[in-house]
Amino acid sequence: xxxxxxxxxxxxxxxxxxxxxxxxxxxxxxxxxxxxxxxxxxxxxxxxxxxxxxxxxxxxxxxxxxxxxxxxxxxxxxxxxxxxxxxxxxxxxxxx
Numbered sequence: 001x002x003x004x005x006x007x008x009x010x011x012x013x014x015x016x017x018x019x020x021x022x023x024x025x026x027x028x029x030x031x032x033x034x035x036x037x038x039x040x041x042x043x044x045x046x047x048x049x050x051x052x053x054x055x056x057x058x059x060x061x062x063x064x065x066x067x068x069x070x071x072x073x074x075x076x077x078x079x080x081x082x083x084x085x086x087x088x089x090x091x092x093x094x095x096x
Contacts, residue, residue: 009050017054025051026059027077033069037076044080052085059085 009025026047032040044059051057059081065074 006046006050009047013051013053017056021056021058022051023058024060025062026081027061029061029063029065029069032061032073032077033066035073037073040073040076041080041083044077045084048081048084 005028012022027040027043035043048057048059059078061077
């Protein structure tokens with residue numbers, strides 16, 4: 001995941017996380033077709049680390065998954081979400 005995107009997620013969570021729930025943003029569907037399976041899993045994990053602490057996060061793709069995306073990448077994204085969804089194992093990410 002790009003560092004600027006992590007920072008945007010982190011700022012949104014810090015500023016509005018106690019007032020609203022976030023739906024989506026779990027994986028960037030524009031870049032999903034070009035990522036390795038390991039990169040897909042890491043992006044999902046990082047999104048959970050940022051958005052899940054304190055609750056109020058629902059994992060979903062940013063938009064419709066593109067037709068050129070291999071099924072194994074979509075499967076990896078959603079199975080990674082299941083793997084990292086346990087809020088009690090997630091540590092909060094802090095930025096300066």
